Amino acid sequence: MTHDPVPPAAAARGGSHEQEQFLAILSREEAVSRFEAALFPRREETVLRPLASALGAALAEDVVAPVDVPPFDRANVDGFAVRSADLAGAGESVPATLTLNGETIACGTQPLLPVRPGTATPIATGGPVPRGADAIVMVEHTQPGEAAELIEIRRAASPGQFVSHAGSDIARGEVLLRAGTLIGSRETGMLAACGISTVPGVRRPRVAILSTGDELVPPGEALRPAAIYDVNGAIVAAAVAENGGEPNFLGAFPDDETTLETAMRDALASHDMLILSGGTSKGAGDVSHRIVPRLGSPGILAHGVALKPGKPLCLAVCDGKPVVILPGFPTSAMFTFHDMIAPVLRRMAGLPPRLDHTVEASVPVRIASELGRTEFVMTSLVEGAEGLVAYPTGKGSGAITSFAQADGFLRIEALADHLPAGSRARVTLFTPTLRVPDLVLIGSHCVGLDRIAAPLVRRGMLVRTLAVGSLGGLAAARRGECDLAPIHLLDEASGTYNAPFLTPGLELVRGWRRMQGIVHRPGDQRFEGRSAEEAVTAALADPDCLMVNRNQGAGTRILIDRLLGGARPDGYFNQPKSHNAVAAAVAQGRADWGVAIAPVATAAGLDFIPLTEEHYDFALVTARRERPGVAAFLEALASPEAARALEDAGFAKA
Ligand code: AMP
Numbered sequence: 315m316t317h318d319p320v321p322p323a324a325a326a327r328g329g330s331h332e333q334e335q336f337l338a339i340l341s342r343e344e345a346v347s348r349f350e351a352a353l354f355p356r357r358e359e360t361v362l363r364p365l366a367s368a369l370g371a372a373l374a375e376d377v378v379a380p381v382d383v384p385p386f387d388r389a390n391v392d393g394f395a396v397r398s399a400d401l402a403g404a405g406e407s408v409p410a411t412l413t414l415n416g417e418t419i420a421c422g423t424q425p426l427l428p429v430r431p432g433t434a435t436p437i438a439t440g441g442p443v444p445r446g447a448d449a450i451v452m453v454e455h456t457q458p459g460e461a462a463e464l465i466e467i468r469r470a471a472s473p474g475q476f477v478s479h480a481g482s483d484i485a486r487g488e489v490l491l492r493a494g495t496l497i498g499s500r501e502t503g504m505l506a507a508c509g510i511s512t513v514p515g516v517r518r519p520r521v522a523i524l525s526t527g528d529e530l531v532p533p534g535e536a537l538r539p540a541a542i543y544d545v546n547g548a549i550v551a552a553a554v555a556e557n558g559g560e561p562n563f564l565g566a567f568p569d570d571e572t573t574l575e576t577a578m579r580d581a582l583a584s585h586d587m588l589i590l591s592g593g594t595s596k597g598a599g600d601v602s603h604r605i606v607p608r609l610g611s612p613g614i615l616a617h618g619v620a621l622k623p624g625k626p627l628c629l630a631v632c633d634g635k636p637v638v639i640l641p642g643f644p645t646s647a648m649f650t651f652h653d654m655i656a657p658v659l660r661r662m663a664g665l666p667p668r669l670d671h672t673v674e675a676s677v678p679v680r681i682a683s684e685l686g687r688t689e690f691v692m693t694s695l696v697e698g699a700e701g702l703v704a705y706p707t708g709k710g711s712g713a714i715t716s717f718a719q720a721d722g723f724l725r726i727e728a729l730a731d732h733l734p735a736g737s738r739a740r741v742t743l744f745t746p747t748l749r750v751p752d753l754v755l756i757g758s759h760c761v762g763l764d765r766i767a768a769p770l771v772r773r774g775m776l777v778r779t780l781a782v783g784s785l786g787g788l789a790a791a792r793r794g795e796c797d798l799a800p801i802h803l804l805d806e807a808s809g810t811y812n813a814p815f816l817t818p819g820l821e822l823v824r825g826w827r828r829m830q831g832i833v834h835r836p837g838d839q840r841f842e843g844r845s846a847e848e849a850v851t852a853a854l855a856d857p858d859c860l861m862v863n864r865n866q867g868a869g870t871r872i873l874i875d876r877l878l879g880g881a882r883p884d885g886y887f888n889q890p891k892s893h894n895a896v897a898a899a900v901a902q903g904r905a906d907w908g909v910a911i912a913p914v915a916t917a918a919g920l921d922f923i924p925l926t927e928e929h930y931d932f933a934l935v936t937a938r939r940e941r942p943g944v945a946a947f948l949e950a951l952a953s954p955e956a957a958r959a960l961e962d963a964g965f966a967k968a
């Protein structure tokens with residue numbers, strides 16, 4: 315797209331001036347109120363659904379019971395239908411003797427003989443009570459009489475005993491279920507009891523979903539260089555279904571205005587709502603928001619909302635249908651969907667607002683926040699010494715794992731620029747119930763951890779690992795927020811790992827050793843066949859040789875600085891935070907060498923020159939040693955299976 319014509323719809327309303335005002339950032343509340351005002355009130359269509367497929371739908375109308383339930387007076391126990399007056403004087407020493415009528419009433423049997431005074435009729439649970447009878451006596455409370463057709467009863471019966479009268483459960487004409495009720499399994503049962511086979515439900519809104527971006531590849535296909543998998547397509551479709559819509563994912567489209575406009579027009583014609591993701595920023599190649607004003611009026615209502623994540627959100631209504639462009643980053647897309655789109659979709663589907671479950675927790679670290687934007691921070695909850703503690707899991711709005719690790723989110727209001735450490739916060743849960751983990755590890759992450767935790771997870775334990783670095787882990791352990799802190803800290807003075815960093819209340823549990831080394835692409839003559847010192851000398855001698863460093867504070871960084879001996883070669887300031895990032899940079903040719911651990915190098919197809927072994931151990935909170943999760947972890951760590959699994963993964967058990 316090289317030019318930016320004034321869209322016809324905007325021109326009709328008075329040109330680009332009016333269009334401009336939509337580009338201003340709105341508060342979350344203002345954006346919501348404009349969006350809702352353009353959509354509601356509206357008439358939703360009703361459809362009749364077979365009972366079997368009504369689950370999850372909202373009733374469009376009140377349902378009135380067409381019959382009585384039960385339809386007749388029904389016996390509640392196995393026994394005898396009697397006249398209670400016949401048993402008025404009966405007792406332990408004065409049995410009443412009744413003569414049996416010549417029929418037995420099973421379920422589904424219509425009685426033919428009346429129960430006259432002095433008689434009784436055998437009846438099964440669920441059988442219709444015969445004419446004349448007003449009570450049932452349990453079979454356990456009777457004895458055979460002197461002749462075969464006689465029974466003895468040694469207790470009185472109150473009128474109506476063990477009888478469910480017609481209509482006592484549901485009375486004909488009564489409102490059985492009110493409009494708006496969500497059909498669950500219990501509601502299905504009530505409808506079936508009344509013989510209702512079709513349910514008037516609000517028609518599920520048909521929602522077309524499109525992902526946009528030249529870089530997107532559908533899951534299942536191979537990634538080409540510089541491409542990423544389409545995450546939003548799957549995530550938005552699932553969230554639409556969760557909120558009463560009928561999702562129709564149309565695929566990932568390139569950022570081409572003509573193709574996209576055709577796809578959007580077609581989608582809008584056959585659906586009730588259109589949700590796109592990506593292309594909403596005003597960057598080059600972002601085209602979807604330019605198309606929206608041409609699709610119908612009033613067009614764009616909000617483009618830019620004071621939310622974090624989610625600022626580029628675009629909300630529009632085109633001829634009565636909502637058209638939404640979610641931000642491209644999956645976490646931003648999800649937050650804006652749940653916060654602003656789901657309520658509208660639920661209303662269109664006739665569903666009640668979602669019930670949010672919240673818990674209170676303290677926040678262990680300071681969380682910075684942008685002034686002027688309502689900020690959502692995903693948090694992971696663990697049990698601290700004084701109640702729940704909420705750790706931010708966010709790695710920025712581009713990170714998808716922060717969702718999987720999080721239990722919920724907290725909100726920092728637009729007027730605050732941070733949340734101080736130690737504050738209390740209300741966390742909105744992603745699921746209705748919170749499951750507190752059986753084992754919590756906070757500190758430095760290592761893929762070996764997953765191998766040790768695997769048997770615990772198979773046994774149904776919930777294991778949570780939070781990667782906050784070794785020092786962050788030690789701080790959490792001292793505050794009693796985790797069971798174990800995985801650490802790999804070199805004490806320069808003593809040359810030993812980890813033990814010198816323990817404080818009272820913490821004890822060292824030996825983990826494993828990880829070989830660190832120089833990684834390079836196979837066949838690179840500057841490195842192949844050389845020792846580490848020779849390799850670094852060769853790298854420093856070649857001005858075209860580009861390194862990739864590590865972040866300040868990482869154990870690996872200390873090693874790199876020692877190797878370089880004060881040199882600052884090209885690439886020194888490229889300082890990613892993980893072994894995987896170093897390996898990816900070298901494998902993809904964005905750098906020629908770096909330092910990483912052996913298993914990561916192997917997985918990336920790189921060659922490896924060993925440098926030194928790093929000790930990866932655990933600071934155990936002594937007070938938590940007896941917890942079942944901790945005991946299970948220590949046992950797993952000590953097992954021969956763990957040693958084998960670690961070895962397979964390229965580690966050496968300590
Ligand atoms: P955009 O809003 O198109 O500028 O995209 C912002 C970021 O989100 C870019 O890094 C995109 O690659 C990424 N992104 C956009 N759409 C998707 C998607 N469907 N799945 C995963 N990432 C996406």
Ligand code: MG
Binds near residue numbers: 527593600
């Ligand atoms: Mg894009």
